[in-house]
Amino acid sequence: MELDALMLSRIQFGLTTAFHIMFPTMTIGTALFLAFLEGAWLKTGKEVYRRLYHYWVRLFALAFGIGVVSGVVLTFEFGLNWSGYSNFIGDVLGPLIGYEVLTAFFLEAGFIGIMLFGERRVGPKLHFFATCMVALGTTFSAFWILAANSWMQTPAGYEISAQGYAVPVDWMAVIFNPSFPYRLAHMVNASLVSSAFVIAAVSAWCVLKNVERETMMKSLKLALLMAAITAPLQAFLGDQHGLNTLEYQPIKIAAIEGHWETVSEAPLVLFAWPDMEEAKNYYEVSIPYLGSIILTHSLDGTLVGLDTVPAEDRPYVPLVFFAFRIMAGLGFLMIGMAFLGQWLRHKKRLDTSQWYLKLLILTGPAGIVATIAGWITTEAGRQPWVVYEVLRTKDAVTPSLDTSTVAISLVAVSVVYLIILLVFLKVGARMVAQGPQPAGGTV
Amino acid sequence: MELDLVVIWAAILVVGVIMYVVLDGFDLGVGILFPFQNNRGHRDHMMGSIAPVWDGNETWLIMGGVIILAIFPRAYSMILPAVYLPIFAMLLGFILRGVAFEFRHRSPGTEHIWRKVFAGGSILAAFSQGIVLGHFIGGFNFEQSLFEGGPWSWVHPFNFFTGLALVAGYGLLGGCWLVMKTTGELRAWSRRMAIRFGALVMIAMAVVSIWTPLVDPEINRRWFTMPDMLWLMPVPILTGLAFLGLWIGLFRDRTLQPFLCAVAAFLLGFLGLAISLWPYAVPRVMTIWEAASSPASQQFLIWGALFIIPVILAYTCYTYWVFRGPVSDKDGYGHDG
Numbered sequence: 001m002e003l004d005a006l007m008l009s010r011i012q013f014g015l016t017t018a019f020h021i022m023f024p025t026m027t028i029g030t031a032l033f034l035a036f037l038e039g040a041w042l043k044t045g046k047e048v049y050r051r052l053y054h055y056w057v058r059l060f061a062l063a064f065g066i067g068v069v070s071g072v073v074l075t076f077e078f079g080l081n082w083s084g085y086s087n088f089i090g091d092v093l094g095p096l097i098g099y100e101v102l103t104a105f106f107l108e109a110g111f112i113g114i115m116l117f118g119e120r121r122v123g124p125k126l127h128f129f130a131t132c133m134v135a136l137g138t139t140f141s142a143f144w145i146l147a148a149n150s151w152m153q154t155p156a157g158y159e160i161s162a163q164g165y166a167v168p169v170d171w172m173a174v175i176f177n178p179s180f181p182y183r184l185a186h187m188v189n190a191s192l193v194s195s196a197f198v199i200a201a202v203s204a205w206c207v208l209k210n211v212e213r214e215t216m217m218k219s220l221k222l223a224l225l226m227a228a229i230t231a232p233l234q235a236f237l238g239d240q241h242g243l244n245t246l247e248y249q250p251i252k253i254a255a256i257e258g259h260w261e262t263v264s265e266a267p268l269v270l271f272a273w274p275d276m277e278e279a280k281n282y283y284e285v286s287i288p289y290l291g292s293i294i295l296t297h298s299l300d301g302t303l304v305g306l307d308t309v310p311a312e313d314r315p316y317v318p319l320v321f322f323a324f325r326i327m328a329g330l331g332f333l334m335i336g337m338a339f340l341g342q343w344l345r346h347k348k349r350l351d352t353s354q355w356y357l358k359l360l361i362l363t364g365p366a367g368i369v370a371t372i373a374g375w376i377t378t379e380a381g382r383q384p385w386v387v388y389e390v391l392r393t394k395d396a397v398t399p400s401l402d403t404s405t406v407a408i409s410l411v412a413v414s415v416v417y418l419i420i421l422l423v424f425l426k427v428g429a430r431m432v433a434q435g436p437q438p439a440g441g442t443v
Numbered sequence: 444m445e446l447d448l449v450v451i452w453a454a455i456l457v458v459g460v461i462m463y464v465v466l467d468g469f470d471l472g473v474g475i476l477f478p479f480q481n482n483r484g485h486r487d488h489m490m491g492s493i494a495p496v497w498d499g500n501e502t503w504l505i506m507g508g509v510i511i512l513a514i515f516p517r518a519y520s521m522i523l524p525a526v527y528l529p530i531f532a533m534l535l536g537f538i539l540r541g542v543a544f545e546f547r548h549r550s551p552g553t554e555h556i557w558r559k560v561f562a563g564g565s566i567l568a569a570f571s572q573g574i575v576l577g578h579f580i581g582g583f584n585f586e587q588s589l590f591e592g593g594p595w596s597w598v599h600p601f602n603f604f605t606g607l608a609l610v611a612g613y614g615l616l617g618g619c620w621l622v623m624k625t626t627g628e629l630r631a632w633s634r635r636m637a638i639r640f641g642a643l644v645m646i647a648m649a650v651v652s653i654w655t656p657l658v659d660p661e662i663n664r665r666w667f668t669m670p671d672m673l674w675l676m677p678v679p680i681l682t683g684l685a686f687l688g689l690w691i692g693l694f695r696d697r698t699l700q701p702f703l704c705a706v707a708a709f710l711l712g713f714l715g716l717a718i719s720l721w722p723y724a725v726p727r728v729m730t731i732w733e734a735a736s737s738p739a740s741q742q743f744l745i746w747g748a749l750f751i752i753p754v755i756l757a758y759t760c761y762t763y764w765v766f767r768g769p770v771s772d773k774d775g776y777g778h779d780g
Contacts, residue, residue: 061545062545062549065498065541065542065544065545066541066542066545068498068501068541069537069538069541069542070538072501072504072505072534072537072538073534073538075505075508075509075512076508076523076530076534078512079508079512079519079520079522079523079524080523080524080527080530080531083519083520083521083523083524084520086512086516086519086520086523087516087517087519087520090512090513090516090517090519090520090736090740091513091516091736091737091739091740092740094509094512094513094514094516094736094740094744095513095740095743095744095747097509097512097513098506098509098510098512098513098744098747099744099747100509101502101505101506101509102506102747102748102751102752102755103747103751105502105505105506106499106502106506106751106755106759107758108498109498109499109501109502110499110755110758110759110762111758111762112495112498113494113495113496113498113499113762113765113766114495114762114765116494116495117494117495117766118495118765118766121765121766122765161737165516167736167737167739167740168737168739168740168743169739171739171743398520398524400524401524401527402593402594404594405527405528405594408528408531409527409528409531412531412535413531413535416535416538416539420538420542423542423546423550424542426550427545427546427549427550430549430550431549
């Protein structure tokens with residue numbers, strides 16, 4: 001691996017996107033949770049909802065602020081590091097991101113002030129409206145950015161101009177490209193699952209430590225209910241997304257599955273060490289037929305192998321292979337935890353099962369880690385293309401970019417992000433430990 | 444006459460940039476004034492006055508960037524690599540000051556760190572923007588759409604000067620904003636700061652107005668050739684009047700007038716810049732028509748711009764209305780720390 005401007009730019013983009021996506025993953029789900037809490041308070045008048053709202057909105061604000069500023073970086077990196085890319089896709093994806101700014105960023109930014117600071121200045125209903133607008137903004141944002149990303153995976157509705165860049169022909173085909181509905185559902189639900197587990201972990205900690213036990217029990221039950229619905233749903237959505245990928249990007253599936261050769265009666269590879277040079281797996285542990293059954297729903301369905309494309313058109317298999325297993329493994333772990341929670345609740349043993357509450361604290365970051373692993377799977381699995389089978393990543397990088405320039409920015413942004421992450425965890429932990437403020441307290 | 448969408452888009456972009464410069468200008472300005480304020484309570488009020496709105500203000504910058512990507516993609520992919528390091532420094536500045544809002548009041552005992560981060564980030568962002576602006580005016584060194592100037596070509600005295608000028612300008616906007624939004628001792632202090640930064644801005648604007656035609660002969664021709672010179676005369680005259688209004692407002696201790704006049708001076712400054720650079724998307728290299736994306740791209744987004752921007756302006760005004768009047772102890776952060 002040569003550390004040239006291209007490789008450093010890829011590392012930098014991967015790092016800055018992975019850092020950024022943690023925060024929207026938390027805020028999309030939490031914003032909806034907050035809208036629910038405030039709505040429930042307005043409808044029932046029960047104080048517990050109001051206190052929970054005030055507790056969670058402060059943590060939400062912390063994550064939201066970092067999400068906003070880390071997102072700005074991405075908008076400019078398209079041009080800084082990837083001028084070949086921005087020149088090629090500007091006509092098609094520029095307007096989509098334009099609509100994201102107009103319908104989502106402004107909506108969030110316009111109402112977040114009232115949501116966080118305006119409680120004394122507007123009535124409860126208007127304040128609830130502001131909360132809903134922020135939640136709506138985060139969802140709109142996911143819609144447009146997933147449309148843009150999906151177009152890079154399954155480009156449609158465009159043609160290549162005489163000057164050699166993509167121009168739109170059919171906007172509906174561009175936006176609702178073949179993989180878009182699957183990716184959107186999978187990502188929005190991922191942030192619901194992730195938020196549910198973060199909320200559950202924090203609530204479980206408070207219950208264990210007797211910080212506002214009654215209030216936080218309510219929070220825990222709500223989060224576990226959310227998890228019990230969304231975690232199994234995610235397995236179904238993921239399966240559907242996988243079948244869609246098999247249709248449009250079979251090589252990515254081959255990398256995920258560790259299938260080097262095209263075979264019928266394909267096994268499900270549980271573990272292996274994929275070797276790029278030898279083009280085969282070491283230490284493979286697999287279950288016969290199961291690969292064909294899952295992906296083609298028949299015993300002898302044929303699955304395309306990596307050998308159908310030349311070596312230079314294959315993604316880096318180990319990264320895709322392991323990232324997928326981390327995502328799927330955590331996914332099943334979360335389904336198990338969610339069902340266990342419902343069973344304990346049914347047996348009325350939730351608040352006394354200390355072992356389960358401790359496990360919940362450990363699985364708090366599971367959703368966020370799984371989301372990042374999922375993004376690595378899909379983005380690394382698309383390589384060596386940035387726009388699938390249309391534009392190669394090496395042609396997307398800024399041609400004039402100097403290695404030392406990217407090295408400077410990469411080091412600077414890594415140091416700053418590391419510090420921010422550490423302070424975020426420290427400040428967040430302190431706010432968690434404070435528990436909900438007494439009734440009538442401020443946001 | 445056929446409606447030229449490219450011109451309409453250029454106008455929307457100018458409006459977006461002006462919205463950004465004025466709105467984020469005053470809140471970056473509050474950060475620029477931060478190191479000069481020694482009173483913790485006053486600093487809380489300063490930050491509280493922009494806490495509910497800074498996020499929205501910064502969104503105009505993202506909009507500007509994305510309009511260039513969507514409507515002028517050829518310029519976007521040419522300009523950004525040429526100013527890689529200053530843009531990156533600006534982004535780091537934004538990140539640092541953005542997280543300082545959240546961290547400053549929530550980690551006890553660390554206010555002295557986060558107030559410096561907030562000030563440093565604001566100054567870094569403003570100074571970097573000024574460098575980009577200066578480099579943009581001076582023109583880049585392009586060869587076949589490939590940037591050939593090297594990563595450090597922006598290191599030039601003129602660019603450093605525009606960097607300092609923009610810091611001073613934002614500081615002035617910040618001071619005038621605080622005159623409007625604070626009371627008592629803090630307001631008196633803000634007024635003194637506005638006067639100092641206002642003096643700096645006048646000097647800087649005069650120097651830039653003389654220096655720019657020297658840097659670029661084409662700008663020289665545009666401003667100092669008859670009969671164009673007559674048509675363009677109102678711009679410097681109105682700028683002079685805006686400054687006169689600013690000084691009268693500051694010395695007579697008025698509330699609204701200094702901010703409005705400072706904004707007017709900024710608008711005229713940018714109008715002057717737009718006149719200097721018209722019709723280039725990349726000065727002297729690429730016109731807005733050459734940089735433009737396909738008509739289908741422009742048409743698709745124009746609906747959003749025409750129908751959604753007014754809605755955005757409406758709820759932005761509403762937010763400012765909700766938080767109208769001087770900031771008080773009840774506002775902003777600092778109650779849960």
